[in-house]
Amino acid sequence: MCLMAQPRYTADGQLTLPSDYREWIFLSSGLGMTYAQSMQMAPAFTNVFVNPAAYRSFVSTGKWPDKTMLVLEIRASASKGSINQGGSYQGDVVGIEGEVKDQAKFPGNGWAFFGFGKSSTGKMLPPSEDCYSCHAEHGAVDNTFVQFYPALLGIARQKGTLSGHN
Numbered sequence: 001m002c003l004m005a006q007p008r009y010t011a012d013g014q015l016t017l018p019s020d021y022r023e024w025i026f027l028s029s030g031l032g033m034t035y036a037q038s039m040q041m042a043p044a045f046t047n048v049f050v051n052p053a054a055y056r057s058f059v060s061t062g063k064w065p066d067k068t069m070l071v072l073e074i075r076a077s078a079s080k081g082s083i084n085q086g087g088s089y090q091g092d093v094v095g096i097e098g099e100v101k102d103q104a105k106f107p108g109n110g111w112a113f114f115g116f117g118k119s120s121t122g123k124m125l126p127p128s129e130d131c132y133s134c135h136a137e138h139g140a141v142d143n144t145f146v147q148f149y150p151a152l153l154g155i156a157r158q159k160g161t162l163s164g165h166n
Protein backbone atom coordinates (compact mmCIF):
# COMPACT_ATOMS: atom_id res chain seq x y z
CA MET A 1 0.00 0.00 0.00
CA CYS A 2 1.26 3.46 -0.84
CA LEU A 3 1.41 5.57 2.31
CA MET A 4 2.36 8.62 0.26
CA ALA A 5 5.27 9.84 2.30
CA GLN A 6 5.52 12.87 0.04
CA PRO A 7 2.93 14.95 -1.78
CA ARG A 8 3.43 14.48 -5.50
CA TYR A 9 3.13 17.24 -8.09
CA THR A 10 2.88 17.19 -11.86
CA ALA A 11 5.47 19.00 -13.97
CA ASP A 12 3.19 22.05 -14.14
CA GLY A 13 2.81 22.18 -10.37
CA GLN A 14 -0.55 20.50 -9.90
CA LEU A 15 -1.07 18.26 -6.88
CA THR A 16 -1.73 14.59 -7.62
CA LEU A 17 -4.70 13.04 -5.83
CA PRO A 18 -3.48 9.66 -4.56
CA SER A 19 -5.75 6.93 -5.89
CA ASP A 20 -5.83 5.28 -2.46
CA TYR A 21 -6.87 8.33 -0.43
CA ARG A 22 -9.94 6.39 0.72
CA GLU A 23 -7.55 4.03 2.54
CA TRP A 24 -6.16 6.98 4.51
CA ILE A 25 -7.31 7.92 8.01
CA PHE A 26 -10.90 9.16 8.12
CA LEU A 27 -11.28 12.20 10.38
CA SER A 28 -15.00 13.00 10.18
CA SER A 29 -17.98 13.92 8.01
CA GLY A 30 -19.87 17.17 7.87
CA LEU A 31 -23.45 17.27 6.66
CA GLY A 32 -24.69 20.44 5.02
CA MET A 33 -21.98 22.63 6.59
CA THR A 34 -22.47 25.95 4.85
CA TYR A 35 -19.05 27.60 4.99
CA ALA A 36 -18.19 26.69 1.42
CA GLN A 37 -20.87 28.72 -0.33
CA SER A 38 -21.92 25.49 -1.96
CA MET A 39 -23.66 25.84 -5.29
CA GLN A 40 -26.11 23.08 -4.67
CA MET A 41 -29.37 23.20 -2.77
CA ALA A 42 -29.40 19.81 -1.04
CA PRO A 43 -27.01 19.51 1.92
CA ALA A 44 -23.79 17.78 0.89
CA PHE A 45 -21.63 15.49 2.97
CA THR A 46 -17.97 16.37 3.38
CA ASN A 47 -15.61 13.50 4.25
CA VAL A 48 -12.15 14.40 5.50
CA PHE A 49 -9.13 12.10 5.09
CA VAL A 50 -5.47 12.55 6.04
CA ASN A 51 -2.38 10.60 5.01
CA PRO A 52 -1.54 7.95 7.65
CA ALA A 53 1.98 9.20 8.44
CA ALA A 54 0.67 12.69 9.28
CA TYR A 55 -2.12 11.20 11.38
CA ARG A 56 0.34 9.14 13.44
CA SER A 57 2.45 12.22 14.00
CA PHE A 58 -0.62 14.21 15.09
CA VAL A 59 -1.58 11.50 17.56
CA SER A 60 1.79 11.76 19.27
CA THR A 61 2.32 15.56 19.07
CA GLY A 62 -1.05 17.26 18.45
CA LYS A 63 0.53 19.01 15.45
CA TRP A 64 0.68 18.45 11.70
CA PRO A 65 4.13 17.56 10.36
CA ASP A 66 5.57 18.87 7.11
CA LYS A 67 4.15 16.91 4.10
CA THR A 68 0.70 16.56 5.67
CA MET A 69 -2.02 16.15 3.06
CA LEU A 70 -5.74 16.43 3.78
CA VAL A 71 -8.50 15.58 1.35
CA LEU A 72 -12.04 16.97 1.55
CA GLU A 73 -14.37 14.73 -0.44
CA ILE A 74 -17.74 16.33 -1.12
CA ARG A 75 -20.62 13.94 -1.74
CA ALA A 76 -24.25 14.52 -2.57
CA SER A 77 -26.79 13.37 0.00
CA ALA A 78 -29.74 11.14 -0.82
CA SER A 79 -32.68 10.11 1.31
CA LYS A 80 -34.86 7.92 -0.89
CA GLY A 81 -33.41 4.59 -2.00
CA SER A 82 -33.46 0.89 -1.22
CA ILE A 83 -35.07 0.29 2.17
CA ASN A 84 -34.27 3.76 3.56
CA GLN A 85 -37.28 5.50 5.12
CA GLY A 86 -35.70 8.48 6.85
CA GLY A 87 -32.42 10.28 7.28
CA SER A 88 -29.74 10.76 4.64
CA TYR A 89 -26.94 8.71 3.14
CA GLN A 90 -24.06 9.58 0.85
CA GLY A 91 -24.25 9.60 -2.93
CA ASP A 92 -21.88 10.49 -5.74
CA VAL A 93 -18.75 12.61 -5.45
CA VAL A 94 -19.53 16.23 -6.26
CA GLY A 95 -15.98 17.50 -5.97
CA ILE A 96 -12.69 17.06 -4.12
CA GLU A 97 -10.46 19.66 -2.51
CA GLY A 98 -7.01 19.25 -1.05
CA GLU A 99 -4.65 20.94 1.34
CA VAL A 100 -0.93 20.32 1.74
CA LYS A 101 1.70 21.46 4.19
CA ASP A 102 4.97 21.65 2.28
CA GLN A 103 7.24 24.20 3.87
CA ALA A 104 9.98 24.11 1.23
CA LYS A 105 7.45 24.80 -1.50
CA PHE A 106 4.91 27.21 -0.07
CA PRO A 107 5.99 30.42 1.65
CA GLY A 108 4.25 31.78 4.73
CA ASN A 109 2.75 29.08 6.93
CA GLY A 110 3.64 26.33 4.44
CA TRP A 111 0.09 25.40 3.51
CA ALA A 112 -1.47 25.46 0.04
CA PHE A 113 -4.97 24.63 -1.20
CA PHE A 114 -5.94 22.75 -4.34
CA GLY A 115 -9.15 22.18 -6.25
CA PHE A 116 -9.50 18.75 -7.91
CA GLY A 117 -13.12 18.87 -8.94
CA LYS A 118 -13.51 15.37 -10.35
CA SER A 119 -9.97 15.19 -11.72
CA SER A 120 -6.99 13.29 -10.31
CA THR A 121 -4.80 16.40 -10.47
CA GLY A 122 -5.61 19.71 -8.84
CA LYS A 123 -4.46 23.23 -9.55
CA MET A 124 -3.13 25.25 -6.65
CA LEU A 125 -5.56 27.97 -5.65
CA PRO A 126 -3.96 31.42 -5.37
CA PRO A 127 -3.39 32.81 -1.86
CA SER A 128 -6.02 35.46 -2.56
CA GLU A 129 -8.73 32.73 -2.42
CA ASP A 130 -10.84 32.72 0.72
CA CYS A 131 -9.68 29.17 1.55
CA TYR A 132 -6.48 30.64 2.98
CA SER A 133 -8.01 33.34 5.15
CA CYS A 134 -10.87 31.26 6.55
CA HIS A 135 -8.63 28.32 7.43
CA ALA A 136 -5.92 30.53 8.93
CA GLU A 137 -8.38 32.56 11.00
CA HIS A 138 -10.78 29.86 12.14
CA GLY A 139 -8.96 26.52 12.06
CA ALA A 140 -8.38 25.27 15.62
CA VAL A 141 -4.98 23.67 14.88
CA ASP A 142 -2.54 25.02 12.29
CA ASN A 143 -4.92 25.96 9.46
CA THR A 144 -7.17 22.91 9.93
CA PHE A 145 -10.62 22.48 11.44
CA VAL A 146 -9.73 20.10 14.24
CA GLN A 147 -12.66 21.53 16.24
CA PHE A 148 -14.87 19.46 13.90
CA TYR A 149 -12.85 16.21 14.09
CA PRO A 150 -13.85 14.75 17.46
CA ALA A 151 -11.05 12.21 17.92
CA LEU A 152 -8.36 14.77 17.03
CA LEU A 153 -9.92 17.47 19.17
CA GLY A 154 -9.33 15.38 22.29
CA ILE A 155 -5.69 14.85 21.33
CA ALA A 156 -5.12 18.56 20.62
CA ARG A 157 -6.65 19.47 23.99
CA GLN A 158 -4.42 16.99 25.75
CA LYS A 159 -1.29 18.19 23.95
CA GLY A 160 -2.22 21.88 24.37
CA THR A 161 -2.00 22.66 20.65
CA LEU A 162 -5.39 24.33 20.13
CA SER A 163 -4.97 27.85 18.80
CA GLY A 164 -8.03 29.23 20.55
CA HIS A 165 -9.56 29.99 17.14
CA ASN A 166 -13.01 28.72 16.43
Ligand code: HEC
Residues within 6 Å of the ligand: 028, 029, 030, 033, 035, 036, 046, 047, 048, 070, 071, 072, 097, 098, 099, 113, 114, 115, 125, 129, 130, 131, 132, 134, 135, 139, 143, 144, 145, 146, 148
Ligand atom coordinates in the same frame (compact mmCIF):
# COMPACT_ATOMS: atom_id res chain seq x y z
C1 HEC B 1 -15.53 30.28 5.44
C2 HEC B 1 -14.59 29.26 5.84
C3 HEC B 1 -13.99 28.30 4.84
C4 HEC B 1 -13.59 28.55 3.55
C5 HEC B 1 -13.68 29.85 2.77
C6 HEC B 1 -13.01 27.32 3.06
N1 HEC B 1 -13.07 26.35 4.01
FE1 HEC B 1 -12.24 24.49 3.89
N2 HEC B 1 -13.06 24.00 5.66
C7 HEC B 1 -13.84 24.84 6.44
C8 HEC B 1 -14.41 24.06 7.52
C9 HEC B 1 -15.34 24.60 8.59
C10 HEC B 1 -13.92 22.76 7.37
C11 HEC B 1 -14.21 21.53 8.23
C12 HEC B 1 -15.58 21.00 8.09
C13 HEC B 1 -15.88 19.87 7.19
O1 HEC B 1 -15.75 18.72 7.60
O2 HEC B 1 -16.32 20.10 6.06
C14 HEC B 1 -13.05 22.76 6.21
C15 HEC B 1 -12.33 21.67 5.80
C16 HEC B 1 -11.48 21.67 4.72
C17 HEC B 1 -10.53 20.62 4.41
C18 HEC B 1 -10.22 19.44 5.29
C19 HEC B 1 -9.01 19.72 6.19
C20 HEC B 1 -9.12 20.87 7.17
O3 HEC B 1 -8.48 21.92 6.94
O4 HEC B 1 -9.80 20.78 8.22
C21 HEC B 1 -9.98 20.95 3.21
C22 HEC B 1 -8.93 20.16 2.44
C23 HEC B 1 -10.55 22.22 2.80
N3 HEC B 1 -11.44 22.63 3.75
C24 HEC B 1 -10.24 22.87 1.61
C25 HEC B 1 -10.76 24.12 1.28
C26 HEC B 1 -10.49 24.78 0.00
C27 HEC B 1 -9.67 24.22 -1.12
C28 HEC B 1 -11.13 25.99 0.06
C29 HEC B 1 -11.18 27.08 -0.99
C30 HEC B 1 -11.64 26.70 -2.29
C31 HEC B 1 -11.78 26.08 1.36
N4 HEC B 1 -11.53 24.92 2.06
C32 HEC B 1 -12.48 27.18 1.79
C33 HEC B 1 -14.01 26.19 6.25
C34 HEC B 1 -13.68 26.89 5.10
